[in-house]
Amino acid sequence: xxxxxxxxxxxxxxxxxxxxxxxxxxxxxxxxxxxxxxxxxxxxxxxxxxxxxxxxxxxxxxxxxxxxxxxxxxxxxxxxxx
Amino acid sequence: xxxxxxxxxxxxxxxxxxxxxxxxxxxxxxxxxxxxxxxxxxxxxxxxxxxxxxxxxxxxxxxxxxxxxxxxxxxxxxxxxxxxxxxxxxxxxxxxxxxxxxxxxxxxxxxxxxxxxxxxxxxxxxxxxxxxxxxxxxxxxxxxxxxxxxxxxxxxxxxxxxxxxxxxxxxxxxxxxxxxxxxxxxxxxxxxxxxxxxxxxxxxxxxxxxxxxxxxxxxxxxxxxxxxxxxxxxxxxxxxxxxxxxxxxxxxxxxxxxxxxxxxxxxxxxxxxxxxxxxxxxxxxxxxxxxxxxxxxxxxxxxxxxxxxxxxxxxxxxxxxxxxxxxxxxxxxxxxxxxxxxxxxxxxxxxxxxxxxxxxxxxxxxxxxxxxxxxxxxxxxxxxxxxxxxxxxxxxxxxxxxxxxxxxxxxxxxxxxxxxxxxxxxxxxxxxxxxxxxxxxxxxxxxxxxxxxxxxxxxxxxxxxxxxxxxxxxxxxxxxxxxxxxxxxxxxxxxxxxxxxxxxxxxxxxxxxxxxxxxxxxxxxxxxxxxxxxxxxxxxxxxxxxxxxxxxxxxxxxxxxxxxxxxxxxxxxxxxxxxxxxxxxxxxxxxxxxxxxxxxxxxxxxxxxxxxxxxxxxxxxxxxxxxxxxxxxxxxxxxxxxxxxxxxxxxxxxxxxxxxxxxxxxxxxxxxxxxxxxxxxxxxxxxxxxxxxxxxxxxxxxxxxxxxxxxxxxxxxxxxxxxxxx
Ligand SMILES: Nc1nc2c(ncn2[C@@H]2O[C@H](COP(=O)(O)OP(=O)(O)OP(=O)(O)O)[C@@H](O)[C@H]2O)c(=O)[nH]1
Ligand SMILES: [Mg+2]
Numbered sequence: 059x060x061x062x063x064x065x066x067x068x069x070x071x072x073x074x075x076x077x078x079x080x081x082x083x084x085x086x087x088x089x090x091x092x093x094x095x096x097x098x099x100x101x102x103x104x105x106x107x108x109x110x111x112x113x114x115x116x117x118x119x120x121x122x123x124x125x126x127x128x129x130x131x132x133x134x135x136x137x138x139x140x
Numbered sequence: 141x142x143x144x145x146x147x148x149x150x151x152x153x154x155x156x157x158x159x160x161x162x163x164x165x166x167x168x169x170x171x172x173x174x175x176x177x178x179x180x181x182x183x184x185x186x187x188x189x190x191x192x193x194x195x196x197x198x199x200x201x202x203x204x205x206x207x208x209x210x211x212x213x214x215x216x217x218x219x220x221x222x223x224x225x226x227x228x229x230x231x232x233x234x235x236x237x238x239x240x241x242x243x244x245x246x247x248x249x250x251x252x253x254x255x256x257x258x259x260x261x262x263x264x265x266x267x268x269x270x271x272x273x274x275x276x277x278x279x280x281x282x283x284x285x286x287x288x289x290x291x292x293x294x295x296x297x298x299x300x301x302x303x304x305x306x307x308x309x310x311x312x313x314x315x316x317x318x319x320x321x322x323x324x325x326x327x328x329x330x331x332x333x334x335x336x337x338x339x340x341x342x343x344x345x346x347x348x349x350x351x352x353x354x355x356x357x358x359x360x361x362x363x364x365x366x367x368x369x370x371x372x373x374x375x376x377x378x379x380x381x382x383x384x385x386x387x388x389x390x391x392x393x394x395x396x397x398x399x400x401x402x403x404x405x406x407x408x409x410x411x412x413x414x415x416x417x418x419x420x421x422x423x424x425x426x427x428x429x430x431x432x433x434x435x436x437x438x439x440x441x442x443x444x445x446x447x448x449x450x451x452x453x454x455x456x457x458x459x460x461x462x463x464x465x466x467x468x469x470x471x472x473x474x475x476x477x478x479x480x481x482x483x484x485x486x487x488x489x490x491x492x493x494x495x496x497x498x499x500x501x502x503x504x505x506x507x508x509x510x511x512x513x514x515x516x517x518x519x520x521x522x523x524x525x526x527x528x529x530x531x532x533x534x535x536x537x538x539x540x541x542x543x544x545x546x547x548x549x550x551x552x553x554x555x556x557x558x559x560x561x562x563x564x565x566x567x568x569x570x571x572x573x574x575x576x577x578x579x580x581x582x583x584x585x586x587x588x589x590x591x592x593x594x595x596x597x598x599x600x601x602x603x604x605x606x607x608x609x610x611x612x613x614x615x616x617x618x619x620x621x622x623x624x625x626x627x628x629x630x631x632x633x634x635x636x637x638x639x640x641x642x643x644x645x646x647x648x649x650x651x652x653x654x655x656x657x658x659x660x661x662x663x664x665x666x667x668x669x670x671x672x673x674x675x676x677x678x679x680x681x682x683x684x685x686x687x688x689x690x691x692x693x694x695x696x697x698x699x700x701x702x703x704x705x706x707x708x709x710x711x712x713x714x715x716x717x718x719x720x721x722x723x724x725x726x727x728x729x730x731x732x733x734x735x736x737x738x739x740x741x742x743x744x745x746x747x748x749x750x751x752x753x754x755x756x757x758x759x760x761x762x763x764x765x766x767x768x769x770x771x772x773x774x775x776x777x778x779x780x781x782x783x784x785x786x787x788x789x790x791x792x793x794x795x796x797x798x799x800x801x802x803x804x805x806x807x808x809x810x811x812x813x814x815x816x817x818x819x820x821x822x823x824x825x826x827x828x829x830x831x832x833x834x835x836x837x838x839x840x841x842x843x844x845x846x847x848x849x850x851x852x853x854x855x856x857x858x859x860x861x862x863x864x865x866x
Contacts (some may be wrong), residue, residue, distance in 0.1 A: 074420065083673050088423040089228040090675060091262050096427070102454050104339035105463035106562035109571070111454075111678055115261040118454075119560050122565060125673060 061112075061121070061129040066100045068136040070127060072114075079128035090117045092129055099136075147155070158322060160191030161210040161217070165667050170209065170329045173246065175239055176254035178202075178225030179262050179679050184312040185254055185321070186222040194222055195695055199683075200677045201225065206238055213322050216329075221248070227262070229269045230423070231376070241381065243273055245390065249327045252321070254280045257287035257294060257309070264430035267303075268340045272370035275335040276322045277305045285311040286333040286680070291441035299437045304336030313685070320622055324635040339369060341429055345420040350376055350410035357403050357662050362394040367797040373422060375407035375413075396556060420484040450681050457552065463559050467614045470552070471581070472645065475544045476651040478613075479620060484534035484856075490531035498524065515698055517717055525713025525763055529705050533762045537698045540582050545693035549684035553578060557676055565671045567656045568663025570599035573606075573678065578611025581648075584826040586697065588833055596672040600831065602659050604830055608822040609654040611647060614705070614761035617665030618704070618817045619644045621765060625797045628808025644815070654850065666842070708759030708824055716756055716767060720774060734775060744852055745812040749775060750804070759824045764817070769796060772803045808862045819851035 064070050074094055090097075091114055101118055102111040109120045121129075123127050174182045175369030178200030178565060207301070208224040223239040244249055253270055255263035271277055281287075281294060302308040307326035308319030327333035343351050343654050354372035358365055364373065371391065374382040385391050386400045411418060457466055501523060505515040547553060552577050560573030572594050580587030587607040594600040612620070623643040628636035663669055719729040730752065738748030753767040776799075800809075821844045831840040 060861070068686075077416070080673075084419070084809065085230070086227075086673060086675055088419060089230065089426060091426045093427045101451070101472045102558075103460070104458060104558050104562060105330045105460050106559075108562050108565070109558065109674070109676075111458070111558060116259045117262055120561070120571075120674075120678060122561070122571075123676055124141075125675070 059131060059133070061098070061126040062123055062133055064098070064100055064131060064133070066103070069097055069099045070131040071134050072096045072098055072131055074130050076108065076130050082086045083125055083128060087125070090119050091117075096129065097134070098129075106115045146292070151210040153307060157212075157214045158318075158797065159212040160189065161212055162190055162192050163209060165219060169216040170218050170249040170325075172218050172325060172329075173243055174220060174254060175243060175251055175266070176225060176280075177227060177266055178677065179261075180254045181255045181312045181498055182225060182254045183207075183222055185252070185280065185310070186220060188315050188318050188378070189220055189322075190310050193692060194695065197522045197545075197548045198679050198682050199548065200607075201572075201677065205592070206242065213326060216326070216830065218325070218329075221246070225268065228266055229273070229523045230419070237381070244268060244382075245385065247273075247513045248276075248277060250276050250325050252280050254282050254312075256283050257281045258290050258292055260294070260434045261427070261430050264433055265426050268426050268429055269370075271303065271340050273367045274364075275305065275338075278321070278328055279305055279307040280304060280321055281307060281309045281314050284317070285314060286682070289446045290734070291446075292678045293439045299433065302433055302436065303340075304338055306333055306335075313369055317835045321695075323622070330795060341369070341422070341425045343425050343439065345421070345423060348430065349426075349663035350407075350418075354407050354410070357406065358395070362392040365392055369430060372407070375404060376410050378404075378408060378411060387549065393562065405531075407440065410752065413746040428489050432655075438834055442594060452553070453681055454678070457461050457560060465561060467556060470547070471578075472809070474540065475546070475581075475616070475645075475648075476544060476615060476641075478536050478540045479616065485535040485538075485599070489534065490527075493527035493531055495525070498527070503779040513721070517714060521712070521713040521715075521717030525709045525716065525766075526706050528766050529709040529760055530702070530764045532595060532617050533614060533705055533760070534702055536616060537582070538694060539612055541697045542690040544578075544582055545697070546684050546686070546691050549682060549689055551679045551681045554678050556678060558678060560861045561674065561676075563656055564659065565674070567659035567703075568669065569602045569606075569659040569669050570594045570596060570671065571674045573599070573659070576607060577610050577652070578601050580607045582609055582613055582697075584610065584612045584800055584822055585829040588826060588829045591833065599664075599670050599672060600668050601667055601834065601839055602662050604833060605662065605839065605846065606655045606658045606776060608826065608847050609652050609658065609818070611653040611818055612761065612823075614823065615817050616644070617762065618765050619647055619814055621793065621796070622810050622817075622844045623811050625793060625800065626805075626807050629797070630807065647814055648819050650815075654819070658846070705760045705762065707826065709763060712756060712759040712763055716770065717841050719756070722772070728774070730771060731775065734771065741861075745808050745854040745862065746855060747804075747809065747817060750809075754820055761823055769799065772799060776803055776840060808859060811862075812858055815854050815858065818849050818853045819854055821845070821848050 060076065072092055072094060075087055075092065092139075096114055098112050098114045100110055101113045105112065109122045110126065111118045113122045174186055179198065179202070181196075183196045183203050184737060185195040186192065187196070189211045191211075191430070192207070192209045193206050196396070198426065199222070203222060203224050206224065209220055209222070211218055221242060223242060226236040226239045228242070229236065229240045242248070252272055255265045255267060264512045266276075267279060268431060271687050279299070280295065294309075296307050296309055306328060308317055308324050310321055312318070324333070329336060342348070351369060351372045352377055352576065357370045358368050358371060371382065371386070375386070378809060381389075383404055386395060386404070387397055389396050446790040456462060465519055498519070501519050502515070505519055557571050557574040560574040564571050564573050575593065576587045576590040577733050579590045587610060588604050591600050591603040591607070594603055620640065623640035624636065625641045628640035631639050663671075722729050724732060733752050734748040736748070741747040741749075742750045749768055749771045753764050755772060757764045757767050819829070827844055830843050832838070834840060
């Protein structure tokens, strides 16, 4: 599954950046620490539903839906809060 | 050389030997680079060392170009460079290249990596990359005060041992730890601290083999290469700058064209063999190392109160229902305080400059027997225009900018970008445009400069062109005055204030609507394209230091913007005086122009005086109203109110109302003037800034003319609708 399937309250582990992700986007995501084994969870959803602020490596990073779908994840714990 | 004594590192002593030299010139012994993630306090450290006033702010990307300063410490002079913040040195965006090229090719004697002590994982990943390039490095653990508030403890000794470089804890904002930082910089520069070059990032598998092979080929040619693993990594990724530097002999004098071509070829082969996975592996290895360092040296308690407070604030200000109302409320509050607060000092200043100083100057001029034209030109023209701008402009700016800076330092602005991004995305623009748009409410020129944080050139241009639709400080007084004369007067007295306030807010919101509309229009036509990649880090909330903020934003922003406005207002005053006093064929140039412009003006529901005022007042929006009044008096020939041709004057609201009504102004004229004040060309300061930022005449012209076009169309339509119903 990808990052867009994550719900508030869940914690996931990043698996990889998907194939087909534009090079520039992939570079950025990696720079920001979207690497395998990193834990990620949703901190805030913007009032209009997009973008979403994720907590990763103790920082808050906002990604748009279009870019978040390139991040492959696996849910580790927690269930839907919504 | 004198032996360094124990006192050199003593906390009590050496700060006295720090001399902040600002931008002075002279011999330099050592060059220091300040690198690090965005928003870790690099500029704050820079300011503490040099005594300069680089802008700092609680959002990532505050510094966009590198700044230089100097300081002297214990007899040595240091040059220090404040680099833009970067997340890594592996990518190829513009701001990162500034930083990376300097560390790599600028060959600083010491690189100070400023890191956020509360967020070490990500920060150390950059530090590790820098260490791959150079071990002449000092790690500055900044924001220690915040880290201890968050309940984070760092074992500094172990970290220093693990990295093989000095690690210094600082709280740059409080100037804590700066002495120790200086000592560490000096030790590394002079080589008294032997930094240990080691292999920080361990690559395995195919990636590891590839890097090893390229490394050994490089070492064959030059066994002394200091950063061979990093070079190999970059060559395999085919980093253009590194390839060019290698081929050109910039990396090592022993490696030249033919040799390097072979290695570059080999690296290329590896790249196609390992493919896309290569980059993943490298970054994973870096993060694995940085996680290991953190787990060995940092203990933390993420349930501390300060964390919970940060989250609670975020939950409110980005709330599905409350997010937007709070945003408008805060904007409204800042504007309200500015408008109300500026009233009194404005009156005081104009009382002083116009009623006290002006007559004194006049008397002095007549005593010195100035010819009438010189006196008129200098005092009635240049002096009065400048005095008006100071009286009208200084108080709102002196209130608005500090308030805005407080919000900025608190960390709220990135949240605005977060809330509004979806709209900007739909308009084909960049989410960070929300930041530059908010800056525009203070001053459009400042807003245009701030667009440097937007990486994509297309989206940066959109942000520049649309910035003028943020109603700047210089235009608020016009809006408020006209709203109260023409709209407030339509309703019962007790409602007048509210109605005019709402009308002004409506104009500001209309400006935001035009920002979105124009962004959308541009990305469908002249600047075709999809909204590009957007990432934004939301910084932690930082309680601003009130007085410091007020003080520096007064000095840094207000005075600079004011100075530029004065520079432009003085010549405008001269022009107004000249066109009103030079007669051609029996009447003044101004009158000829007004007569010429009148038909066009009436056609779009304005009049010739207003149009001429906007032509004359290009330098500063603040002088629009005084120019209109002066010109109106001249047209009416009513010298009972004015002071004479080409002389601006101060008059109360009621007098202005009478004057304008006599000149045939209607409610329509008032409404259209408010609209035109929003939708007309940027002031000349902004136009000049746009030209400097874009370097393009074409885009400067578009940014200048597009709003006028809007203004004419909108005013025309409103006039037509108005005539239809009345
Ligand atoms: N509490 C605290 N705040 C600090 C400290 N150092 C800097 N700050 C604040 O952190 C914010 C960022 O500081 P800057 O100096 O602008 O950071 P920068 O690294 O230059 O940021 P960029 O130019 O965006 O890369 C500002 O609001 C500073 O006032 C510190 O030691 N303690
Ligand atoms: Mg900075």
